[in-house]
Amino acid sequence: MSINMHPNRLLQPSAIVRHAVLLTTGALILVPFVWMVSLSIKPPGEIFRASFSFWPAQIYGVENYTKALTEAPLPRYMGNGLIVCALILGLQILVCAPCAYALAKLRFPGRDLLFAMVLIGLLLPHQVLSLPLFVLSYQLGILNTYAALIFPYVVSPFGIFLFRQFFKTIPDDVVHAARLDGLSEIAIVWKIMVPMALPALAAFSIFSIVGHWNDLFWPLIAVRDESLMPPPLGIMAFKSEESGNDYGPLMAASTLIVLPLVVAFLAAQKWFVEGMTGGAVK
Amino acid sequence: MASVSIDGIDKNYGATSVLRSVSLSIADGEFLTLLGPSGCGKSTLLRILAGLEVQDAGSLSIGERAVDNLRPKRRDVAMVFQSYALYPHMTVASNMGLPLRMRRLSTFQRLPLLGRLLPGTARIAAEIDAEVTRTAKSLGIGHLLARKPGQLSGGQRQRVAVGRAMVRHPAVFLMDEPLSNLDAKLRVQMRAEIKELHQRLGATFVYVTHDQAEAMTLSDRVAVMLDGELLQVAPPQEIYADPDDRRVAEFIGSPKINMLDGVVRERGLIDVAGSTLAIGADALAGAHLTLGIRPEAFHLAERGGPGALTGFVRMIEHMGSDLFVHLDLAGGDHPLIARLLAERAPDIAPGQTLHVGVRPDRVLLFDRNGRRLRQEVESGRASVTPIREVAR
Numbered sequence: 001m002s003i004n005m006h007p008n009r010l011l012q013p014s015a016i017v018r019h020a021v022l023l024t025t026g027a028l029i030l031v032p033f034v035w036m037v038s039l040s041i042k043p044p045g046e047i048f049r050a051s052f053s054f055w056p057a058q059i060y061g062v063e064n065y066t067k068a069l070t071e072a073p074l075p076r077y078m079g080n081g082l083i084v085c086a087l088i089l090g091l092q093i094l095v096c097a098p099c100a101y102a103l104a105k106l107r108f109p110g111r112d113l114l115f116a117m118v119l120i121g122l123l124l125p126h127q128v129l130s131l132p133l134f135v136l137s138y139q140l141g142i143l144n145t146y147a148a149l150i151f152p153y154v155v156s157p158f159g160i161f162l163f164r165q166f167f168k169t170i171p172d173d174v175v176h177a178a179r180l181d182g183l184s185e186i187a188i189v190w191k192i193m194v195p196m197a198l199p200a201l202a203a204f205s206i207f208s209i210v211g212h213w214n215d216l217f218w219p220l221i222a223v224r225d226e227s228l229m230p231p232p233l234g235i236m237a238f239k240s241e242e243s244g245n246d247y248g249p250l251m252a253a254s255t256l257i258v259l260p261l262v263v264a265f266l267a268a269q270k271w272f273v274e275g276m277t278g279g280a281v282k
Numbered sequence: 283m284a285s286v287s288i289d290g291i292d293k294n295y296g297a298t299s300v301l302r303s304v305s306l307s308i309a310d311g312e313f314l315t316l317l318g319p320s321g322c323g324k325s326t327l328l329r330i331l332a333g334l335e336v337q338d339a340g341s342l343s344i345g346e347r348a349v350d351n352l353r354p355k356r357r358d359v360a361m362v363f364q365s366y367a368l369y370p371h372m373t374v375a376s377n378m379g380l381p382l383r384m385r386r387l388s389t390f391q392r393l394p395l396l397g398r399l400l401p402g403t404a405r406i407a408a409e410i411d412a413e414v415t416r417t418a419k420s421l422g423i424g425h426l427l428a429r430k431p432g433q434l435s436g437g438q439r440q441r442v443a444v445g446r447a448m449v450r451h452p453a454v455f456l457m458d459e460p461l462s463n464l465d466a467k468l469r470v471q472m473r474a475e476i477k478e479l480h481q482r483l484g485a486t487f488v489y490v491t492h493d494q495a496e497a498m499t500l501s502d503r504v505a506v507m508l509d510g511e512l513l514q515v516a517p518p519q520e521i522y523a524d525p526d527d528r529r530v531a532e533f534i535g536s537p538k539i540n541m542l543d544g545v546v547r548e549r550g551l552i553d554v555a556g557s558t559l560a561i562g563a564d565a566l567a568g569a570h571l572t573l574g575i576r577p578e579a580f581h582l583a584e585r586g587g588p589g590a591l592t593g594f595v596r597m598i599e600h601m602g603s604d605l606f607v608h609l610d611l612a613g614g615d616h617p618l619i620a621r622l623l624a625e626r627a628p629d630i631a632p633g634q635t636l637h638v639g640v641r642p643d644r645v646l647l648f649d650r651n652g653r654r655l656r657q658e659v660e661s662g663r664a665s666v667t668p669i670r671e672v673a674r
Contacts, residue, residue: 173367176334181446182355182384195371 033258040064040251047247060248065256067249074253076227077234078260081213084149084230089208091154093194093201100163101189105175115164121157127217134221148222149230153212159204166200167193202271210261231257284345284358284453284486285310286331291340293326293510300326301510303340310345313480313487314515317497318507319533324490327507328456331488333357345453355384360447364459366439368431368446375414375427378446382410385450417449437468444479455480457489461496473499494534498522506530528652531574537606537619539646542573555611558588561642562657571655572648577606577621579644583637586612590639593618595632600624609636 038054039047041061068074102108103115133152134143142148170193178188194201216232223229226237235253286308293301300323308314316324329335331342333354342349349357360381368377383392390396391403398404418424421441431439440460447455460476461469477500480487491497497504498518505515506529514526525531531539544554546569550562554573563571586592593609596617605627609618612635620638622630630636647655 171365171367173363173365174369176329176332176354177361177363177367177446178369179334179354180332180359180361181381183380187384192369196369198371 036251036258037255039247040255042248044246044248061252064248064252067246068252068256071249072234072238072253073226074231074234074238074256077229077231078257080146080228080234081230081257084146085209085212087146087150088153088212089205091150092156092159092208093204095155096159096163096204097194097197098186098189099160100167101185101193103160104164104167105170105172105193106185118157118160118164122161126152130218130221133218137222144223144225144228146228149219149228152218153208156208158207162200162204163197166197170196199271202268206265206268209264213257213261284347285312286345286454286486286488287343288327288331289341289343291327291330291342292338293323293330293335294338299510301330301337304507304510304512305340306505306512306515308486308488311484311486313477313489313500313502315489315491315497315501315504316507317491317494317504317533320492322507323510324492324507325458328361328458328488328490331454332359332361332456358453359456360450360452360454361456361458362443362447362460364462366431366443366463368439368442370431372430373427374418374423374429374431374434374442375411377431377442378414378418378449379410381446381450382413383407386410413449414445417445421445421448436464437472440464440472444476448479448483452485454486454488455483457487459491460489462491462493469496476500494536498534506533508533525574525646526654528572528574528648528654531646531648535576537577537621540575540577540616540618542575542611542616542618544571544573545569546571555591555593555616557586557591559640559642559645560589561645561647563647564655564657565647565649570650572650572652574646574648575640576644577619579640580620580622580638581640582622582627583639586637590637591618592635592637595630595634595636597632598630605630607636607638609638 034054038056041059041064042056043058043060043063046056046058046060099118103111103118129152137143137148137151142151174192174196175188178192183191213230214232215230216236219230219233220236223233226234229237235250235257238253239250286306288304288306288308291301291304292299304323304327306314316327318324326335330337333349333352337350344357344359369380372380386406386409387397387403391400391406398407415424415427418427421444423438423441423445426434426438426442431442434442440463443460457476461472464472473496476489480500489496489500498521501518503515504518504521506513506521508529513530514521516524521530522534525534528541532541542554544552544559546563546565546567547553547558548567550560552559552561552563552571552573559573561573563569565571580591583590591609591611593611595607596610597608599606599608601624603624605622605624607620607622607627607630609620610616611618622638643657645657647657649655
């Protein structure tokens, strides 16, 4: 009560401490990004100057960004990223939603065992599987193609888990009503469950896109052809081959690559938080 | 329209037996209520009927057609759920139209964009829209068609759920506690509307509830279920006045029926709570019985003795026209509730001694296993005149 009756809650000592902690953490996370943006608009001489300043003395942004866009095939890398991320996400939803529906709403022998295996899949880091996946890709003859970048991620244990948790919160009666209305099980997944699980879908989409847009490890193994490289791998190639110590254009390229993710996250922020917390409380 | 026959249905969940050899036949156009406390298996039976659960034994037929192996869609039944189970992402019109779209349009015609270009789609879709609108208007929700369920009140959602069932013209309506999420006033109103709907449609209704008022007011027949068994299936008046089983008598009626232990003294006389009632029981002298007496079967008596029960007034509840008088009987620790007309019992006060008489033909006798014992009415001894006079 006393907190509510206080004329200015933000001036409470506990509130001040809380905000100080939040601001410090936020600043720590933000500093590298701000530094990146700052470097991307500085001339080469200023980057290695001993004195520290976020704001450049001389704006060198146009030159850096032009160089980033022209000297390396950055648009090509980003196009690759877009194709790979979109296909991965589409296929993941196509596979995960029916799996999650079966695990959440159907009764069959072995269901709990299958779900336990999904959970184990969730625990395994992807790097552990890279060698078998590499051999498998080689055997299938898909190394150095888009397929090699996409297929290891099509089945996502995280996606299955997230959708399953969300579908669990949808009452069984809705599924029963849909069956009586004449929907097949597949139609129930796509017409009823997935539209009702939009917050989970949005959260998963962000996770998936961010994860695969930023992924460096597997593309490094799977593709060699520069025209197939997704953005982070492209940047690495760009750094070693083209720029040497030319950090300005490199940071400009990095900024350009991060930008779509920031925009996408801000646009879907509301759903993202809802999807993350929605499954937790129910 | 169709009759329904349920024959020897068993259902177990693991080691728990939920339904034990339930058999029931429901006439075409009948309104049958499955009544029982929660957990008695009534909803499970309804779900089995709908095809949402599979029975472990027994068979079902709807309109002379065995439906055991048919999917829910093919059974020609529609169900209204307690939670309404509307699709929150669809408008009221889409909710109500979905069952028709699934039945009348082919898979290709239902495709999002392409479907509209196929021949016939537009005509069928227009027909569906017209039917949905007509049904919605008949339920008084015509103006809500463009809204989503989240924007509706409880009563409106209820109507949409009923509309979604109605629009298909099913042979059998299944209703699973459809009114229990509504507030008391709306419940009484919707109860009347459901009854009207049944009379208008003439379809067979199977209605599940734990609310005896709904069961008594709506039904042609009530099937009382307890612990997975059907105890009695009969019209409401009969369930109330002539129950077959002690548990049925105790479940129906508010306040609850009074149950008193008695011993047969001799043919035609039963000792109960320090008094003797003239009731012809088909039992030997010395047999222990339970007497079930409805609160309203009592009337004020001038003095105690044979034919009347005597007790101390513990509490009085005024209900307007009636009084519920709580008595502690003298001959034992039986609590008893008598419902007396307020005008006939003007000055009863807690703590006083009260004599209440009871008409022998209003006493229900149960044996020690809870089975009903019929009184020997044909001998004429059930209504022993002198004792009745004493009671007055």
